[in-house]
Amino acid sequence: MRPKFELLDKPMLERILGEAFELIEDPGVRVAPYVVDLLRGAGITVKDGVAHIPEPLARRLLDLAPRGFCLYHRSGKPAVRYGGDDVHFDPGSSCLNILDPRTQQPRPAMAADLVRLVQVADMLPQYAAQSTAMVCNDVPQDIGDWYRLLLVLWYSGKPVVTGAFTGASLHTLLELVAIESGGAEALRRQPRAVFDVCPSPPLNWSEFASQNLVDLARAGVPAEIVSMPLAGATAPVTLAGSVVQHAAECISGIVIHQLAQPGAPVVWGGAPAIFDMRTGKTPMGAIETVMLDLAGTQVGKYLGLPTHAYLVAGDGRRIDAQVEMESGISAVLGALAGINMISGAGMLDFLACHSIEKLVIDAEAIASAQRLLEGIQPRSESLALDMFAQTGLRADFLRLKDTRTLFRKEQHFPSAVVDRGLAGTDGSPDVLERARQRVEELLSAYERHALPADREHEMITFAQREGKKAGLEGLPGIRALEYAGDRT
Amino acid sequence: MRQSIVDGAADTASSLAQQAVASGVAPLDAINHGYVPGMQDVGEQFAKGQMFLPDMMASAEAMRAAMAVLDPELKKMGAERPPEGVIVLGTTKGDIHEIGKTLVGTLLAAHGFRVHDLGVDVPGEKFAAKARELNADIVGVSALLTTTMRNQRGVVEALEKAGLRSQVKIVVGGAPVTRSWADEIGADGYAKDAMSAVELARELIGRKLQKA
Numbered sequence: 245m246r247p248k249f250e251l252l253d254k255p256m257l258e259r260i261l262g263e264a265f266e267l268i269e270d271p272g273v274r275v276a277p278y279v280v281d282l283l284r285g286a287g288i289t290v291k292d293g294v295a296h297i298p299e300p301l302a303r304r305l306l307d308l309a310p311r312g313f314c315l316y317h318r319s320g321k322p323a324v325r326y327g328g329d330d331v332h333f334d335p336g337s338s339c340l341n342i343l344d345p346r347t348q349q350p351r352p353a354m355a356a357d358l359v360r361l362v363q364v365a366d367m368l369p370q371y372a373a374q375s376t377a378m379v380c381n382d383v384p385q386d387i388g389d390w391y392r393l394l395l396v397l398w399y400s401g402k403p404v405v406t407g408a409f410t411g412a413s414l415h416t417l418l419e420l421v422a423i424e425s426g427g428a429e430a431l432r433r434q435p436r437a438v439f440d441v442c443p444s445p446p447l448n449w450s451e452f453a454s455q456n457l458v459d460l461a462r463a464g465v466p467a468e469i470v471s472m473p474l475a476g477a478t479a480p481v482t483l484a485g486s487v488v489q490h491a492a493e494c495i496s497g498i499v500i501h502q503l504a505q506p507g508a509p510v511v512w513g514g515a516p517a518i519f520d521m522r523t524g525k526t527p528m529g530a531i532e533t534v535m536l537d538l539a540g541t542q543v544g545k546y547l548g549l550p551t552h553a554y555l556v557a558g559d560g561r562r563i564d565a566q567v568e569m570e571s572g573i574s575a576v577l578g579a580l581a582g583i584n585m586i587s588g589a590g591m592l593d594f595l596a597c598h599s600i601e602k603l604v605i606d607a608e609a610i611a612s613a614q615r616l617l618e619g620i621q622p623r624s625e626s627l628a629l630d631m632f633a634q635t636g637l638r639a640d641f642l643r644l645k646d647t648r649t650l651f652r653k654e655q656h657f658p659s660a661v662v663d664r665g666l667a668g669t670d671g672s673p674d675v676l677e678r679a680r681q682r683v684e685e686l687l688s689a690y691e692r693h694a695l696p697a698d699r700e701h702e703m704i705t706f707a708q709r710e711g712k713k714a715g716l717e718g719l720p721g722i723r724a725l726e727y728a729g730d731r732t
Numbered sequence: 733m734r735q736s737i738v739d740g741a742a743d744t745a746s747s748l749a750q751q752a753v754a755s756g757v758a759p760l761d762a763i764n765h766g767y768v769p770g771m772q773d774v775g776e777q778f779a780k781g782q783m784f785l786p787d788m789m790a791s792a793e794a795m796r797a798a799m800a801v802l803d804p805e806l807k808k809m810g811a812e813r814p815p816e817g818v819i820v821l822g823t824t825k826g827d828i829h830e831i832g833k834t835l836v837g838t839l840l841a842a843h844g845f846r847v848h849d850l851g852v853d854v855p856g857e858k859f860a861a862k863a864r865e866l867n868a869d870i871v872g873v874s875a876l877l878t879t880t881m882r883n884q885r886g887v888v889e890a891l892e893k894a895g896l897r898s899q900v901k902i903v904v905g906g907a908p909v910t911r912s913w914a915d916e917i918g919a920d921g922y923a924k925d926a927m928s929a930v931e932l933a934r935e936l937i938g939r940k941l942q943k944a
Contacts, residue, residue, distance in 0.1 A: 339878060340882075341910075410826075478829075519785075521785045522785070596910070
C-alpha cells in the first residue's frame with residue numbers, strides 16, 4: 245500500500261466545488277478583452293469585463309482537459325508524468341536574490357549563479373525537472389525571462405517548469421524551446437517545458453495571463469495554472485474559503501484554456517498562502533499554507549486533473565533549523581498528498597531568496613519523502629518467518645542472504661549532507677559546510693551534454709540576435725568556448 | 733473616543749464625534765486629544781504584537797468615521813487639520829497587487845497624512861506627474877513580485893528626470909523588497925510593514941523640514 249494523506253472528505257470536496265462553481269457564475273470572473281470573444285462564442289455572458297460561467301459548461305470543459313501527460317527529457321525519455329499520484333519535485337522559480345555561497349548573505353542573483361544551480365539540480369535525481377529559478381540581474385530586464393530559459397536548456401536536459409513575464413515574451417520563450425526540441429511540432433509531441441500562468445486573486449484573469457493561457461493551449465504546450473489566494477487578504481480568511489477561491493480560479497482558467505484548444509494539456513496548480521496578520525507577509529512555511537496547498541490540489545485530483553503546488557520553501561533568512569524544519573515537513577506532506585509537481589525547493593525568505601546549499605539539503609528531505617512513498621512492502625514470501633527459520637533466536641540476521649539482497653531496497657542511504665556518523669564523532673562539519681562540500685562535489689562531477697550542433701548553433705544565433713536588440717553584450721553564463729564552434 | 737479607535741468601533745467613533753460637535757467641543761481638540769491618542773495606542777499595541785492587521789484596519793476605519801464628522805465642522809470654521817504630509821502612493825508598473833499599498837495608505841490617512849492613491853500598474857511618469865501636481869512630500873511605490881520590483885527603479889528615475897528628486901522622498905515596499913534593494917535603487921527609505929511605513933513617513937518629513 246502506498247501511504248496517502250488527505251485533508252478533505254467527499255462531502256467537503258463536493259461543498260468546495262459547489263461553491264466554486266457558484267462563484268464563477270456569480271459574481272463571476274474578471275477577464276481581459278483578449279478572451280471576451282472566445283468566451284462569448286461559447287455562450288458565456290461577459291458584462292463589464294466580468295464573465296459569468298455556467299456550471300454545466302465549466303464541467304464539460306473540465307472533462308475535456310487531459311487526465312495526464314508527460315514532460316520529456318531531452319533524450320526523448322518521459323521524465324515527468326503529470327496525473328494520478330506520481331510525485332516530482334523541482335527547484336523554486338523567479339528569485340531575485342541568492343544566498344552567497346561564501347558569505348551566506350543575500351545578494352542579487354547573476355547568470356553564473358543560475359548556471360551553478362541548474363548544474364547542481366541536473367546532478368540530483370531528486371529533482372525530476374528544472375525551473376527558471378532565478379532572475380539574472382546581469383541580463384537586461386526586458387529579455388530576462390527567455391534568457392534564463394536559455395541557460396536552463398543549455399546546461400540541462402531535464403524538463404523545465406518556466407513561465408513568461410509578459411504576453412509578448414511568451415512567444416520568444418516558445419520559439420526558444422521549440423528550437424531546442426527540433427521544431428514546434430516536436431515540442432507539441434514531446435513537451436520539454438510547462439509554463440506557469442497566474443490569475444490575480446481574487447478571480448481575475450489579466451490580459452497577460454489570459455493571453456498566456458490561450459496561446460499556450462494553441463501551441464499545445466502545457467500550461468500550469470498557479471492560483472495564489474492569500475487567505476485573509478486577497479481571499480477569504482478561512483482555509484476552506486480560500487480553497488473555494490483556488491478552485492474557482494483554476495476552473496475558470498481551464499475554461500478559457502480548453503475553449504482555446506480542447507484537449508490541450510493543463511495543470512491544476514497553485515501557490516496559495518496565508519496572510520500573516522502581524523506582518524502582512526505570506527509565510528510559505530506556515531502549516532496553514534501547506535494545508536491550503538494540500539487541500540487545493542486534492543480538489544484538482546478529485547476532478548481527475550494533473551496537479552502542482554508550491555512547497556519545500558522556508559521563511560527564515562538563512563539556512564537554519566527553522567527553514568529546514570519548514571521545508572522538510574512540507575516535502576513529506578506534499579509527497580503523501582500525491583502532488584504531481586512540487587515546486588519551491590532551495591527557496592527561503594518568503595520566496596525572495598534562493599540557495600544552492602539549501603537545494604542540496606532539501607534534496608535529502610525529498611529523498612526521505614520519496615522513500616516514505618514506497619511504503620512498507622512485502623519483499624519476501626513470508627514477512628519474517630523464513631528469516632527466523634534460518635536464524636532461530638540468534639541475533640544473526642546480518643549473515644543472511646536475504647539481508648544482503650534486500651537491505652538496499654529497504655534502506656535509503658543519504659549523501660554526506662546528512663550526518664549519519666560516517667565522518668566519526670570528531671570534527672564533523674555542520675550541515676551548512678556539508679552542503680557546501682556537496683555542492684562543490686556535484687559541480688566537479690557535472691558534465692554538460694551538448695545538443696546536436698545545428699540546434700546549438702540556432703539557439704546561440706537566436707540568443708545573440710534577441711540579446712542584441714536589448715543591448716546585451718555577449719551571453720552571460722555561457723562560456724565562449726562552449727559555443728566557439730558556432731562563431732567560425 | 734480613544735477607546736472607540738482602539739476597539740475599531742466606527743459607529744461609536746462617529747456618534748461620539750457628533751456628540752462632541754453638538755456639545756460645542758472644538759473639532760481640533762476632539763481630534764488631537766480624543767482620537768489621535770487612540771491611533772497611537774493602536775500603533776504601540778501592534779508593535780508589541782498585541783494587535784493584528786485586521787484590528788488596525790478597523791481602527792483606521794473608525795478614525796475615518798470620526799473624521800467624516802469632524803472635517804466638515806473644521807471647514808465650516810474656515811480651518812482645517814494641517815496634514816502631516818502629502819503622499820502619492822501606487823503599485824509599480826506591471827503589478828496589479830494592491831493589498832499592501834492599500835493597507836499603508838489607510839494607516840497613513842488615519843495618522844493624518846493626505847494620501848493620493850494612484851492604484852496599480854502605475855508607470856514612473858505618472859508618479860512624477862502626480863507628485864508635481866500635489867507638491868507631494870513622499871512617493872510610495874509598492875511591488876509584490878520579484879519581477880515587478882525592478883520597476884521601482886523606474887520611479888526613482890522618473891522623478892529624477894522630472895527634476896523632482898530633491899523635493900520628494902521615495903519610499904519602497906512590498907513582500908520581496910529589502911532595505912538593501914532600497915539603497916541600491918537610490919530610494920530614501922524602506923518599511924517592513926504598514927505601521928513602520930507611518931513611522932518612516934514621519935521621520936522623512938521631519939528630516940525634510942529640518943533641511944528646509
